[in-house]
Amino acid sequence: MLLCIDTGNTNTVFSIWNGKKFLSHWRISTDHRRTADEYFVWLSTLIAGQKFELDINACIISSTAPRVVFNLRVLCNRYFDTRPLVVGKPDCLLPVAPRVDSGTVVGPDRLVNTLSAFDRHGPDLIVVDFGTATTFDVVDVDGAYIGGVIAPGVNLSLEALHMGAASLPHVDVTMPAKVIGTNTVACIQSGIFWGYIGLVDGVVRQIRAERDRPMKVIATGGLAPLFDQGFDLFDAIEDDLTMHGLRLIHDYNKEMGNG
Numbered sequence: 001m002l003l004c005i006d007t008g009n010t011n012t013v014f015s016i017w018n019g020k021k022f023l024s025h026w027r028i029s030t031d032h033r034r035t036a037d038e039y040f041v042w043l044s045t046l047i048a049g050q051k052f053e054l055d056i057n058a059c060i061i062s063s064t065a066p067r068v069v070f071n072l073r074v075l076c077n078r079y080f081d082t083r084p085l086v087v088g089k090p091d092c093l094l095p096v097a098p099r100v101d102s103g104t105v106v107g108p109d110r111l112v113n114t115l116s117a118f119d120r121h122g123p124d125l126i127v128v129d130f131g132t133a134t135t136f137d138v139v140d141v142d143g144a145y146i147g148g149v150i151a152p153g154v155n156l157s158l159e160a161l162h163m164g165a166a167s168l169p170h171v172d173v174t175m176p177a178k179v180i181g182t183n184t185v186a187c188i189q190s191g192i193f194w195g196y197i198g199l200v201d202g203v204v205r206q207i208r209a210e211r212d213r214p215m216k217v218i219a220t221g222g223l224a225p226l227f228d229q230g231f232d233l234f235d236a237i238e239d240d241l242t243m244h245g246l247r248l249i250h251d252y253n254k255e256m257g258n259g
């Protein structure tokens with residue numbers, strides 16, 4: 001069985017695969033202080049509720065938080081007796097290399113998302129991920145990541161408004177009935193919802209103009225469905241994009257005789 005770990009700045013998702021077959025996934029908040037033993041206790045408890053035994057013999061990690069990787073490596077070494085592949089490290093091979101300014105370290109989640117979307121949708125894509133940050137990743141004809149856009153994430157923006165303005169409460173993101181809010185909460189919800197619709201629409205439009213060719217838009221992340229309600233912004237929504245990509249990269253390394 002393969003264990004895929006996707007560490008974002010807010011949440012970490014673990015998924016288990018038997019060959020190409022997806023078995024299960026679990027989410028835990030990202031915290032660099034969490035030890036390998038803590039991860040293992042958590043994972044074993046969750047697996048106890050499943051119909052399969054925990055029998056991991058390979059691991060792959062993508063982490064946007066570098067400090068978390070140490071304890072995840074220890075987890076793989078100590079409990080599963082495997083050396084994990086870590087996306088972005090030189091010993092993890094990628095089917096296509098990114099084309100960006102030299103010295104730039106591309107977020108591993110963005111690399112994984114682009115390779116995954118290319119596998120499912122082919123060339124010329126814009127991948128939008130609604131995570132801690134809202135990112136746009138552009139995929140070239142050969143599947144390479146060639147750059148993109150990083151904007152503050154939806155929940156981060158809501159939090160920033162609450163933190164920075166003494167009279168503004170914390171509100172949950174939702175689609176408001178009207179644009180003109182008639183109370184504070186409705187005004188904030190409108191600003192965030194319509195602001196992000198405008199952001200996505202505008203950025204996608206500009207990328208298309210700059211690339212001067214048809215490009216499909218693939219969305220992922222917990223909030224993607226919220227922004228898809230009748231606006232025709234996305235050609236597809238895929239909630240398992242990063243995990244599918246991690247499994248692909250693992251299989252690619254295995255085929256190449258690496259690890």
Ligand SMILES: Nc1ncnc2c1ncn2[C@@H]1O[C@H](COP(=O)(O)OP(=O)(O)OP(=O)(O)O)[C@@H](O)[C@H]1O
Pocket residue numbers: 007008009010011012130131132133155172173174220221222223226
């Ligand atoms: N309507 C909503 N309002 C607020 N949060 C939501 C809503 N719908 C989904 N979510 C949140 O989206 C999150 C899933 O998003 P995702 O995994 O893409 O990003 P993340 O965990 O926030 O960020 P990162 O991957 O950068 O750690 C879940 O934690 C879920 O609580």
Ligand SMILES: CC(C)(CO)[C@@H](O)C(=O)NCCC(=O)O
Pocket residue numbers: 008009064105106107108109110131132133135150
């Ligand atoms: C942009 C985020 C935070 C999105 O998760 C992550 O991909 C990251 O930390 N990236 C590093 C910088 C870059 O991708 O260019």
Ligand SMILES: [K+]
Pocket residue numbers: 008109129131221242
């Ligand atoms: K993510």
